[in-house]
Amino acid sequence: xxxxxxxxxxxxxxxxxxxxxxxxxxxxxxxxxxxxxxxxxxxxxxxxxxxxxxxxxxxxxxxxxxxxxxxxxxxxxxxxxxxxxxxxxxxxxxxxxxxxxxxxxxxxxxxxxxxxxxxxxxxxxxxxxxxxxxxxxxxxxxxxxxxxxxxxxxxxxxxxxxxxxxxxxxxxxxxxxxxxxxxxxxxxxxxxxxxxxxxxxxxxxx
Amino acid sequence: xxxxxxxxxxxxxxxxxxxxxxxxxxxxxxxxxxxxxxxxxxxxxxxxxxxxxxxxxxxxxxxxxxxxxxxxxxxxxxxxxxxxxxxxxxxxxxxxxxxxxxxxxxxxxxxxxxxxxxxxxxxxxxxxxxxxxxxxxxxxxxxxxxxxxxxxxxxxxxxxxxxxxxxxxxxxxxxxxxxxxxxxxxxxxxxxxxxxxxxxxxxxxx
Numbered sequence: 001x002x003x004x005x006x007x008x009x010x011x012x013x014x015x016x017x018x019x020x021x022x023x024x025x026x027x028x029x030x031x032x033x034x035x036x037x038x039x040x041x042x043x044x045x046x047x048x049x050x051x052x053x054x055x056x057x058x059x060x061x062x063x064x065x066x067x068x069x070x071x072x073x074x075x076x077x078x079x080x081x082x083x084x085x086x087x088x089x090x091x092x093x094x095x096x097x098x099x100x101x102x103x104x105x106x107x108x109x110x111x112x113x114x115x116x117x118x119x120x121x122x123x124x125x126x127x128x129x130x131x132x133x134x135x136x137x138x139x140x141x142x143x144x145x146x147x148x149x150x151x152x153x154x155x156x157x158x159x160x161x162x163x164x165x166x167x168x169x170x171x172x173x174x175x176x177x178x179x180x181x182x183x184x185x186x187x188x189x190x191x192x193x194x195x196x197x198x199x200x201x202x203x204x205x206x
Numbered sequence: 207x208x209x210x211x212x213x214x215x216x217x218x219x220x221x222x223x224x225x226x227x228x229x230x231x232x233x234x235x236x237x238x239x240x241x242x243x244x245x246x247x248x249x250x251x252x253x254x255x256x257x258x259x260x261x262x263x264x265x266x267x268x269x270x271x272x273x274x275x276x277x278x279x280x281x282x283x284x285x286x287x288x289x290x291x292x293x294x295x296x297x298x299x300x301x302x303x304x305x306x307x308x309x310x311x312x313x314x315x316x317x318x319x320x321x322x323x324x325x326x327x328x329x330x331x332x333x334x335x336x337x338x339x340x341x342x343x344x345x346x347x348x349x350x351x352x353x354x355x356x357x358x359x360x361x362x363x364x365x366x367x368x369x370x371x372x373x374x375x376x377x378x379x380x381x382x383x384x385x386x387x388x389x390x391x392x393x394x395x396x397x398x399x400x401x402x403x404x405x406x407x408x409x410x411x412x
Contacts, residue, residue: 005214005355009244009348026411034404038215039347042364044399051410058412082409090402097400104397126332130339131364134384137343138362141245142215145351149211156344158248158337169410178340191310193250194303196296198240203288204257204375205232206264 008148013190015153015182018074022185024152026054029077029183032150036143039135043116044094047087047132048139049175051080065168066160066180075182076152080165081140082175083132088120089174129176136178143181153186214354219396221359221388224280228391230358232260235283235389238356242349245341249322250300253293253338254345255381257286271374272366272386281388282358286371287346288381289338294326295380335382342384349387359392 029052041047053059054077063072072078084090095112098104104112120128144154157180165177209217235258247253259265260283269278278284290296301318304310310318326334350360363386371383 003211005209005211005351006241008211009241009352012244012246014246030404030408033408034401035212035215037401037404037407038218040218040220040350040362046402046407048407050408051412052408053412055412093402093406094400097402098398101398101400103400130335130384133336133339134343134346134364137340138347140340141344141347142351144246145211145348146215156246158340169412171409175409178336192304192307194300194307194309195240195243196252196299196303198236198243200299201243201252201254202236202239202256202258203377203381206257206259206261206375 003149008145012144012148012154013192014155015186015190016069016071016155017186017188018071018076018153018182018184019187020074022076024076024183026052029079032143032146035146036139039138039142041135041138042087042131043112045087045090045116046094046135047084048136049082049084051082051169053078053080062180065164066157069157069159071155071182072157072180075184077183079143079181079183080177081136081179081181082171082177083129083136084175085125085128085132086174087128087132088116091116133178140179140181147183151185152183153190154181154183156181209355214351218350218354218360219398220361221392221396222275222277222361223392223394224277224282224359224388224390225393226280228282230282230389232258235285238349238352239285241352242345245344245348247341247344248293248337251293251296251322252300252341253290254342255288255290257288257375259284259286268386271370272363275363275365277361277388278363278386281390283389285349285387285389286383287342287385287387288377288383289335289342290381291331291334291338292380293334293338294322297322339384346385346387353389357391358389359396360387360389362387
């Protein structure tokens with residue numbers, strides 16, 4: 001049965017109880033990430049990176065720096081989403097591959113590489129981190145929907161010790177951890193939640 | 207025909223040429239936002255807000271502070287996504303409505319309100335802005351997919367003058383602009399883009 005997008009959106013809930021014995025292959029996780037990274041990003045610089053935790057002992061250790069949340073240990077996998085604060089370093093690869101694929105002529109490629117190198121490095125680190133953080137949200141949402149469409153569940157977790165994470169997993173200075181997403185088969189239904197009335201979140205019509 | 211999620215994801219591209227004469231009703235935009243705001247958010251505090259631009263003159267003026275990008279003026283609507291850096295102020299409404307809907311008992315509601323009020327206001331403004339920025343990415347991605355599923359196109363734009371935006375539209379100090387999303391009917395196909403190889407964005411398997 002083909003589900004409509006809206007069904008997947010409505011059925012996705014944050015799941016915190018997982019079937020510990022259910023495994024998702026590394027290959028399938030990669031496939032899901034390939035699909036998720038079709039998300040747009042600032043200048044297509046794809047300022048997102050991933051660390052995939054599948055080893056049982058590793059998940060147990062990760063739990064210790066993630067507010068001891070059960071799902072970090074019991075989900076099939078935990079995907080750490082990191083941001084790239086030096087995303088402009090990917091510019092030649094990104095636009096070079098578009099040129100090679102015949103999607104961009106050489107003049108355009110050169111112009112875009114130059115303009116990226118003239119702007120991004122001059123922007124403050126704070127601005128670059130904001131860009132990467134927003135783009136990480138885009139890719140994370142696609143990942144959670146893709147998981148749901150395949151019958152899996154997720155929960156995004158911002159509450160973990162980011163300093164300890166960077167230390168423990170030797171995250172290069174260029175990258176910074178943003179969120180952990182557990183991925184697995186639900187063992188119990190998620191809590192249902194409510195949303196603010198739409199009139200509360202639309203500030204103005206202009 | 208019911209499209210699969212993956213088709214929608216693959217068909218979504220950033221569109222910069224729009225049919226100026228195509229209108230999307232305010233009611234349909236609200237409906238799309240209602241669906242998009244089913245996205246998860248930190249403690250379900252929904253730190254996202256929207257300003258909807260549909261008036262032609264208003265879009266023309268907005269274009270002036272958005273790097274003069276054509277799509278700001280020619281798309282049917284532009285949806286400004288803002289973050290709420292004082293998201294904890296929604297806590298009683300959020301958990302109160304969950305309690306009223308029978309989804310949360312009173313003790314749990316009180317405990318969650320208390321813990322939110324004990325943690326979020328103590329976090330730095332930078333941390334709270336990061337949370338709102340990530341969550342804005344989640345809701346924006348759902349919005350863009352929902353639009354695509356309905357036959358519309360979008361492009362997210364981070365490049366606009368956020369200070370001038372906040373001034374011109376009298377954005378309360380509590381909120382901050384993050385991104386503009388144009389929404390409309392494509393008048394020309396989007397540029398195709400490439401993605402970094404998945405091996406480049408997966409830093410490690412643990």
